[in-house]
Amino acid sequence: MTRIKICGITKVDDALAAAEAGVHALGFNFSPSSPRAVTPEKAGRIIAELPPFISTVGIFVEHSPEEINRICSLCRLHYAQLHSDAYTAERSRNVRAPGIIRVFRPGPGFSIEEVEEYRSKSGISSMLFDAYKQGQAGGTGERIGKRKLEMIFSNRSIAQRALLAGGLTPDNVVDAILSARPYGVDTASGVESSPGRKDHEKIRAFITAVHEADRLQDATRDT
Numbered sequence: 001m002t003r004i005k006i007c008g009i010t011k012v013d014d015a016l017a018a019a020e021a022g023v024h025a026l027g028f029n030f031s032p033s034s035p036r037a038v039t040p041e042k043a044g045r046i047i048a049e050l051p052p053f054i055s056t057v058g059i060f061v062e063h064s065p066e067e068i069n070r071i072c073s074l075c076r077l078h079y080a081q082l083h084s085d086a087y088t089a090e091r092s093r094n095v096r097a098p099g100i101i102r103v104f105r106p107g108p109g110f111s112i113e114e115v116e117e118y119r120s121k122s123g124i125s126s127m128l129f130d131a132y133k134q135g136q137a138g139g140t141g142e143r144i145g146k147r148k149l150e151m152i153f154s155n156r157s158i159a160q161r162a163l164l165a166g167g168l169t170p171d172n173v174v175d176a177i178l179s180a181r182p183y184g185v186d187t188a189s190g191v192e193s194s195p196g197r198k199d200h201e202k203i204r205a206f207i208t209a210v211h212e213a214d215r216l217q218d219a220t221r222d223t
């Protein structure tokens with residue numbers, strides 16, 4: 001089963017629509033420059049309304065480990081998603097969130113060895129791969145190129161625990177899952193009508209498409 005994370009939740013009704021449709025995790029963006037930014041207080045109020053068994057993830061770009069720890073504890077977040085190369089393996093060890101997801105964006109000079117090295121030094125095994133765009137930390141709506149996707153996700157020891165992100169939409173997520181076979185998929189702008197405004201129809205269509213990809217994968221395995 002491919003796990004599904006919808007990122008950039010700013011409203012209770014968006015969170016509940018995603019939960020009702022079968023999402024596994026919701027992301028709350030604490031980067032002030034994002035069109036999807038929420039304050040820790042607002043995220044905490046949304047999280048308090050969620051049904052059980054939905055994982056909550058905080059997105060962090062510029063925050064210090066101490067700030068991340070404070071926000072995670074205030075909002076009762078399950079995971080901190082670390083979106084910057086400034087979160088080195090050493091620095092990540094100071095993050096005390098129950099779980100950590102480290103983001104890698106395959107840009108110029110990227111190597112899978114760098115990811116392996118981070119994994120062994122930090123002890124963090126949950127990773128998210130997002131498209132690289134210079135000057136933007138995430139939420140770009142851009143996809144990882146075919147060659148880089150193949151290079152990352154053919155390494156099954158990484159892929160089995162990795163989330164795939166970057167420009168995923170209801171229309172392209174089936175192909176993305178069938179070619180990369182990630183642990184999970186993540187989308188922010190792909191389920192919006194405009195930057196920061198979630199579209200409930202697109203959320204439902206995205207989740208239905210992931211279930212369809214799982215059915216196709218199961219059918220291929222059974223034959």
Ligand SMILES: O=C(O)c1ccccc1N[C@@H]1O[C@H](COP(=O)(O)O)[C@@H](O)[C@H]1O
Pocket residue numbers: 007008027029031034035036059061083128130137138139140141142165166167168186187188189190
């Ligand atoms: O969504 C944002 O605005 C954002 C800002 C800063 C860091 C990360 C952000 N979002 C993350 O970006 C990826 C991909 O987004 P998209 O689907 O291409 O729009 C996703 O992991 C979000 O969590």
